[in-house]
Amino acid sequence: MNLDSGQGTGSPGAHAPYRGSVLRMLLKPRYAALTLLMLIVAAICGGAGTWQVSRLKYKISVNSVLRRNAHDVVEPVGALLPVIGQGLTPTRDAIGFRSITASGAYLTTGQTLVRQQDVNSDTGYLVLTPLRTDAGPILLVVRGFISDSVFGGATAHAGPPPAGHVTITGRLELADSGQDKFAALDNGEVETINPADQAARLGEPVYDGYAELKVNQPGTAGLVAMPAPDLSNPAGGAVEPQHLAYVIQWYIFAALAVAAPFAMIRRDYGKPPTELDAALEGVINVPIEIVPDSLEARMSDRYGRPIHASERFRAVPLDASRQLLQLEQGPRIQLDGAAHSDRVAPTDPAAVEGSPTKDAPTTDA
Secondary structure (H helix, E strand, O other): OOOOOOHHHOOHHHHOOHHHHHHHHHOOHHHHHHHHHHHHHHHHHHHHHHHHHHHHHHHHHHHHHHHHHHOOOOEEHHHHOOEOOOOOOOOHHHHOOOEEEEEEEEOOOOOEEEEEEEEOOEEEEEEEEEEEEOOOOEEEEEEEEEEHHHOOOOOOOOOOOOOOEEEEEEEEEOOOOOOOOOOOOOOOEEOOOOHHHHHHHHOOOEEEEEEEEOOOOOOOOOOEOOOOOOOOOOOOOOOHHHHHHHHHHHHHHHHHHHHHHHHHHHHHOOOOHHHHHHHHOOOOOOOEEEEEOOHHHHHHHHOOOOOOOOOOEEEEEHHHHHHHHHHHOOOOEEEOOOOHHHHOOOOOHHHHHOOOOOOOOOOOO
């Protein structure tokens, strides 16, 4: 028998299959609670990732439709827009960025300024003018943009539209659903482009939507032309690669949450009970037992040989040491929780060598 080392006499649990040990550790309260928490976190992160997948699919679909609309053929306005109250409200997919043509005459009355609008990183007003079409209904037309800086704090105003019969080409946009608050504002200003509110004031049928004039159309003189849509991301908001990055990010978080309990078990697997309990359970000032840490220490003490300073001891919590020492059947020194700090075996060789042993006589002072 080799008595040089105690490493070959580990507890039977050390020879258990690693997988079975991990599963048993998962059943311990601290790991079970951590696993439950991480599963909840993983479910939340996985749900967020799945939601981002749907957002990515929707963004790709809408961008594709709007790009197709922007390059579609020009249609008469009546072929694409219904009149308020005479058909279903159009969707952005159906009319967004579609090019239309209309003929008629601008109304000199009823022109409004849509305030607090941003165009080319500048804040100002959209000039909104009604056009009575040859077909009868009125089309709301954004003729252009005026910056706040033009007025220098004075009352905003816009020049009149061209008189007479005109033919225009523009891009369709969805109407706003919020009230335009015309009655609450001064100087013919409105907050939204709401065809229903315009129809109520004008007393005539109005198309359910509006058009932005393209460059060099009748009515754009003296105004900043409305910019063409950005077809790289026509739907606006986050770009498609950003949604993809969100998907990857959330699924990685979910995977890390699932792996966290196993990573902690792997880190703690095989640690002495004192380290494990102190690190994960915060055991402080509990009753402990001093257990010989080497085979030589256990054998020498069992047969009455003095224990040398080089022979090490280790302290384990009382509950954990009971099973360990039942297997080892070695002698032990038991200390209660109140007195263990005065009787813990020294680890400094010099301290142990200066201590009296069973064979060394003591001298009275």
